Each structure stands twice: as structure tokens, then as C-alpha cells.
Amino acid sequence: MSEGIMSEARIRVLLAKPGLDGHDRGVKVIARALRDAGMEVIYTGLRQTPEQVVAAAVQEDVDAIGLSILSGAHMTLFPRVVELARQEGLDDVVIFGGGIIPDEDIPRLKELGVSEVFTPGARMQEIIDFIRRNSHTALQPA
Amino acid sequence: MSTMSTTDVTNRLEEAEREWEERKLEPSLKESPETKKSFTTVSLAPVERLYTPNSLPEFDYETELGFPGEPPYTRGIHATGYRGKLWTMRQFAGFGSAFDTNQRFKYLLANGQTGLSVAFDLPTLMGYDSDHPFSEGEVGKCGVAISSLADMEVLFDGIPLENVTTSMTINAPASMIFAMFLGVAEKQGADWKKVGGTIQNDILKEYIAQKEWIYPPRPAMQLIVDTIEFCTREVPRFNPVSISGYHIREAGSTALQELAFTLRDGIEYVQYAIDHGMDVDDFAPRLSFFFNSHNDFFEEIAKYRAARRIWHKVMTERFNAKNPRSWALRFHTQTAGVSLTAQQPLNNIVRVAIQALAGVLGGTQSLHTDAYDEALALPSDAAALIALRTQQIIAHESGVINTVDPLGGSYFLEKLTREMEEGAFEYFRKIDDFGGMTEAIEAGFPQREIQDSSYEFQKAVESRDKIIVGVNDYVMDDEPSAMNLLQIDESVAELQAGRLSKLRAERNSSKVEETLKDLAAGARARVNTMPLLLDCVRAYATLGEMCDALRPVFGEYQEPAF
Secondary structure, three states: OOOOOOOOOOOEEEEEOEOOOOOOHHHHHHHHHHHHOOOEEEEOOOOEOHHHHHHHHHHHOOOEEEEEEOOOOHHHHHHHHHHHHHHOOOOOOEEEEEEOOOHHHHHHHHHOOOOEEEOOOOOHHHHHHHHHHHOHHHHOOO | OHHHHHHHHHHHHHHHHHHHHHHHHHHHHHHOOOOOOOEEOOOOOEEOOOOOHHHOOOOOHHHHOOOOOOOOOOOOOOOOOOOOOOOEEOOEEOOOOHHHHHHHHHHHHHOOOOOEEEEEOHHHHHOOOOOOHHHOOOOOOOOEOOOOHHHHHHHOOOOOOOOOOEEEEOOOOHHHHHHHHHHHHHHHOOOHHHOOEEEOOOOHHHHHHHOOOOOOHHHHHHHHHHHHHHHHHHOOOEEOOEEEOHHHHHOOOOHHHHHHHHHHHHHHHHHHHHHOOOOHHHHHHHOEEEEEEOOOHHHHHHHHHHHHHHHHHHHHHHOOOOOHHHHOOOEEEEEOHHHOOOOOOOHHHHHHHHHHHHHHHOOOOEEEOOOOOOOOOOOOHHHHHHHHHHHHHHHHOOOOOOOOOOOOOOHHHHHHHHHHHHHHHHHHHHHHHHOOHHHHHHOOHHHHHHHHHHHHHHHHHHOOOOOOEOOOEOOOOOOOOOOOOOOOOOHHHHHHHHHHHHHHHHOOHHHHHHHHHHHHHHHHOOOOOHHHHHHHHHOOOOHHHHHHHHHHHHOOOOOOOO
């Protein structure tokens, strides 16, 4: 790798807010927590279409995509991001989500390829640990 | 002589407090130390162990508190408090189609609610029609879907607008939605001069916190000045702007930041209207405010009392307003959605009751109490009813309405109120140094302050410095989860798409095009856009079409990265 001196490659995470809602407090707190945990975080900003999110993931060569939705549109938009990511061949990119997501929707989202869903009250450390456990970069030998 | 003796009394009391510390406090601390090194509010502001008259040096009752209904309004804007009239119980409601929400409105009115408050869905808030590609998955989810006058007619069907006041939470496309509302009033035969209510129409806090914008700040301010001017002339009982701290707080600000940024937004609107040539006393009496009520009981009450005192000072000293009605700050309160937990959701009923009580003890003019299931979904009928009942219990059973400002004179509360006031003026100075709130927003100042506060609070929760019952303490492994949540399916989007294509087919499309062209031309020529929007609405132009007509004139806002 080009940063050969570094013993450990940094995990790269794309955080995105698909859909129309502007509730970005959660995603910004997570962005900061992941940076403080040593990860590279790219935040897309508000109101990105699933196509834009996946294009950013390809361009930024990320290990993980985190999606935040608080408007109730998650059943439409999360699966679409997963589908487009698979079409782009991002098979080793872990996709997780968070927001106001009713418990009964979570099994269906997991079936559709969302690896984990973090609901209100989730700890920042849980999310950090989840990404470390599941990201491609972290799983590679240093 | 009298000054001498006051000083003597003060000195004697300070001495007495010191003696108490030596005699009683120190041994007591040795025997049983306090549980924490420092105690703080939910905003992480420090709180002292004890407050006494020594905490309030130079305290002057008449200048700091005064009497209710008189400057500086610390004790409230009405001489009789709630003894003459209770606050308005106004529950924010909206979901699905206009048909669904019309039913919920009638249900709430039948159960004793005294005013309406409309929640719109995200496409409506962003100025998109229900059948726009960006609306997919969002129609009717967070509020009611309104795309044209035809939907608005359904929303208020059977509700006489002269008799009920209506508040509408709408910002970027506020003037378009307001025009639709006035269109319904016109069709009902209601006199605009008798129609009362509020449009939120506070775009500055959108850039700061809620992030539902269309146009950049300066043209958006032009639309707001248009509505202020139009209401003053044509709809005098309507509040054209509800200057809102609610969303600033929900985005993670402290109580002080909520207070300071909101009042500074208010100053910005007043300044823009004055710069447009209006007389402050012609419109300031109809400005209203909207605050959050969070968990920290005394901090919240201090915030409301300080807000009134500061606004009086701002109106008299900064703007030289002469009409006492311009000086008195009126506000709506909503309990803090952000404080509600998805875990053990019935606990939220208790949180809401405490927050609602703070709003009442702070002298609110109207109140929304959140439903306990709101961390999970939009309120179900049962949850919405308990929320309303909470207000009725406070009003009729708790006894807090029997006297005006019952907590006035509490050493702790008066000290907190002072700290709020001083802190807000400090923020005003910083924002004035940017050139104003519009400039401060462009520089990202309030946005960064809020982000910092929300991160600090989250860290305090993770370190368990702040306990949230059911979330980071008193956690239950197997929570009973059976709750009947309100589900909105995609049938609303289909219904809306059908209604829109029918509307487009049946209306006079050349009339629509003509009114939209006039709207764009008028905005470019800087004439008041409200009469032009009313023409568009009467021709059944859609919300999306009106917003689109102004995009080439005003441009679109892109948030800079902070």
C-alpha cells in the first residue's frame, strides 16, 4: 500500500443521509465519534439520492456505508442503496443504518442486506465496535 | 442611611452563610460526601449547592421582576396569569392524506383541544409535490401531504376557520401554504380580518438547525418580509412568523443557545422589516415565539422568564418600540421530542408531564405535549389522547394556575434567569460582530456551536455522567414491546398521485401558467409576492409549481460543509 509506513490502514466510512429529512444531529455526532476513534469519515450531507450515495462510496473506496433516516422512508431507501451497491460490485462494503426505525422493520431490512440497524439510544462505542468487527480493511492482515 | 442598613443586612447574611458553612456544611460533607464533584443542568451548566439572597447581589424587584402584565414582563404578560384564561392546548398533528388528518383534527377538537396545529410531510416542507421523484417513500410519513388548494380544502373540511385558530409548521414554502390556507378561508366565506393563527415561517432556524430550505437566506428573508407586510395589512389576527428555538434545541443546543439564537433571529426579522420601510410597532405585536421544554425543570423556567425580560429590553432599547404590545413576548411551547426514549416508552409520559409543567410555570401562551410513542413513530390515537390529558391534569388538578408566576422570587430561579439573560446578550454581541444572524449563519457560527454542544452531551451520556432512565441505567433486558404504532403505507402516495393528475387535467392550465409567470416576474421586480401567490393558488397551481417558479429568480441553497 502507498502508506507503507503505517502499520494499520485506516477504516474509511461513508455516512449518508438519503431522503428528505434534515435531522442530522445523530449522523454528525456519529461522524465525530468515528473520527475520534481514528477512522476516515466522509459525510455526504443532506438529501442524497441512493444513486449519489453509492457513487460516493465507489469514488471514496470505503469499507462501510452508514445510512441515517428519521423520516420513515427507510423501507424504500435502505434496500435501494443495498441493491445499487451490489450492482456496483461493492460486495465487501458493509452497509448499516440508523434512525427512527420500528423494531418490526429490522428483520426485513437485514434480509434485504442491511447488516445492522442502530436505533435511538445506541451507544457510539457499539457503532465503532461494529464497524471494526465488520470492515474489510480491519479484517485484512496489517 | 437606608443604603447603609441594606449593606449591613447583606454583610450580616454573607457572614451568616459563611458561619453555616463552617458549622454545618463542612462536617456534613466529611461525614457523607456528595455523590458528584459537580452538578450540572441538562445543558451541562454548573449548578451551586445552595442559593440564598447572597446569590443575587444588587437584586431589585421592580426593575428585574416587576408586576405581571408590565415591563419587564419577567412574571408574565398577563396581569392575572392563567386565572383569567388558560393556555391554548394545541397538539401538533398531521399524517397521511388530508382526509386522514382532517379526521384527527375533528377527534382532537371533540376531546377538548382548543386550537389546531398542522404537521406537514417532508415533500410539502421542502416544496415538492407528492408525485415528485424526491417524494418517493416520504409522502404522508412525517405529516400530512398537501400539494394544492384542493388538498387544503379537504384538510379543513367542516372546520370553520373563523372560529378555530390554526398554527402551521411550514417554513421554506410558508408563503405558498399560507396562500392556500387563505384560499380555503375565502371559499368558506370567512373574513380574513377575523381569521387567526400562526405560520412558523422562520427560515433562519432552518439554516441553523432543522435544515428544510429551498432558497438562499437573503431571498428567503424577502419572502418573509412579504408575509409580515401582507398580514399586517390584510390578515391582522395572524402571526406571520413564529420565531422558533424548538428545532435549535432538538438539534442539540443548550438551553442558553436556544434562547440566544432564537431571540437573535427575532432581532434579524425585525431589522429586515424595518429596513423594508415598516414601522416596528405596526408588526412587532404579531411576532410570536416557540420554545422547547426539556427535562431540566428550573433551567427551562428560567429560560422563558429571561426571554420575556430580554425581548422587552431589545424592543425598547434596540428598536425604540413605543407600543407595549410590541414589548411583550408571547410564546408557544412544545415538550422535547429529543428527550423521549424508544426504551420503556411509557416512561415518556412522566418526562412530558415534567416538561409541560415547566412550560406552564414559565408562562407559556400555548402548549403541545408530545405523545409517549414519538421516539418510535407518529402518535397513535391513544398516545395523542394521554398527551392532551396531561395538560388538562396540570390545568385543572395541580393547582399551579391559582397564582401568577408561583416560582418568582426563588433565589435559584432568579439567579438562573439572570445567567440566561447575561449569556444571551453575550451571544448577541458575538453575532452582531459577524454583521447579523444572516452573516453568522453564512459563517457557520450557530451551526458549529450546536454541533459542539450535542457532541458534549452525547459523551456525557456515554460516560454515564448523565443518566437517562431505561437507556444507560435501569435498563430492562426483555422490555414489553407490544405497542400499537401508527403505520403509514404507500397508499397515501398513490392517492396523492391520482389526485394530482386529475387536478392537472381539469384545471385551466393557461391560467396556471400565466399566474406562475406573474409570480416570477413580481419576485424579480421585488413587489410583494403574497397577492401573486394567491392568484396562483386560486388557479390551482401546485406547491411544487409555485416553488419551482421562484427557483430561477432566487437560486437554491447549498449547505456549506462545517
